[in-house]
Amino acid sequence: MRKRKNIVSKGLCKLTLKEGKYVESHILPRALTMLNKRGEKAIQKEEGVLGKLRFQGWYDNQICIADGEKILSDIDNKAIKILRKNQLVWSGWPTMLHSLTDDKIKLDEEQGLGYRLLTGLDWKALKLFFLSILWRAAVSEREDMKFVSLSTDMIxxxxIALINKDPLSVKEFPVRLYQIVTRGAAHNRTPIIEDFEISVPPFQFRKYKVCRIYLDGLIAHITLDPDDYLINTLKGVFLGVNDQTFIFAHKFENSRSFDNLISAISN
Structure with missing residues (x-):
């Protein structure tokens, strides 16, 4: 695994499979990972490891040549416009807005949990966007992306899906969204793969592998090993099931992002 940025000028593009000059590829889009306008260094912290100052953003200079990076940039640009237009990320909110006000948000104020419904959302562009981040994290050899590993077949x-701009079927890499509907502390997190459990009557559980991607107050869960039971049980919450997109909603202080941030600061 490559721990530092190596200067390699040419090689094989992992997306187009063409030889050429490498360019910088952001694994997470810069537009959604800037913690401040000037881009000063921020603290990067891993559990059990001493924090360090580093410039914001995660990128790799051994993923793509210019043709491949253009494909990724086009996917990013389209999705970011959709995310901001629909106020799914904090950078799409008015500057002084602390809490998202939407008559289609149903939130239990006491528990700080609920859901949001959006009609006519371009789910294909959004799913392709999150699949592209999953691919970037999986093919990157940067130490920061060590928590995402996929089989050669999945990669x-x-x-191919990215080359063809194909979001795949609902049953392939299904994506569900979680939105933090109160503005919290600006922070970033690398994608991770973890277990997700779902209850199966009577008193049993099924476990699935999920890639969790955090971006600017929005979390995407991509299931890596879905089956018919999962799809049928949670079919109403995956992108592309129908024209009305279901999004889990919660306040920042009731979110896992808040807990993770507190844990990182405490450690």
Whole structure:
């Protein structure tokens, strides 16, 4: 695993499979990971490891040549416009807005949990966007992306999907969204793969592998090993099931992002 940025000028583009000059590829879009306008260094912290100051953003200079990076940039640009237009990320909110006000948000004020419904959302562009981040994290050799590892076959399915700009079927890499509907502390997090459990009557559980991607107050969960039971049980919450997109909603102080931030600061 490559721990530092190496200067390699040419090589094979992991997306287009063409030889050429490498360019810088942001694994998470810079537009959604800037913690301040000047881009000063921020503290990067891993559990059990001493924090360090580093410039914001995660990128890799051994993923793509210019043709491949253009494909990724086009995917990013389209999705970011959709996310901001629909106020799904904090950078799409008015500057002074602390809490998202939407008559389609149903929130239990006491528990700080609920859901939001959006009609006519371009789910194909959004799913492709999150699949592209999953692919970037999986093919990157940067130490920061060590928590995302996929099989060669899965990486190839994602690569072809990105080349063809195909979001795949609902049953393939299904994506569900969680939005933090009160503005919290600006922070970033690398994608991670973890277990997700779902209850199966009577008194049993099924466990699935999920890639969790955090961006600017929005979390995407991509299930890596879905089956018919999962799809049928949670079919109403995956992108592309129908024209009305279901989004889990919670306040920042009731979010896992808040807990993670407190834990990082405490450690």
């Amino acid at each position: 190839e399915v994602l690569r």
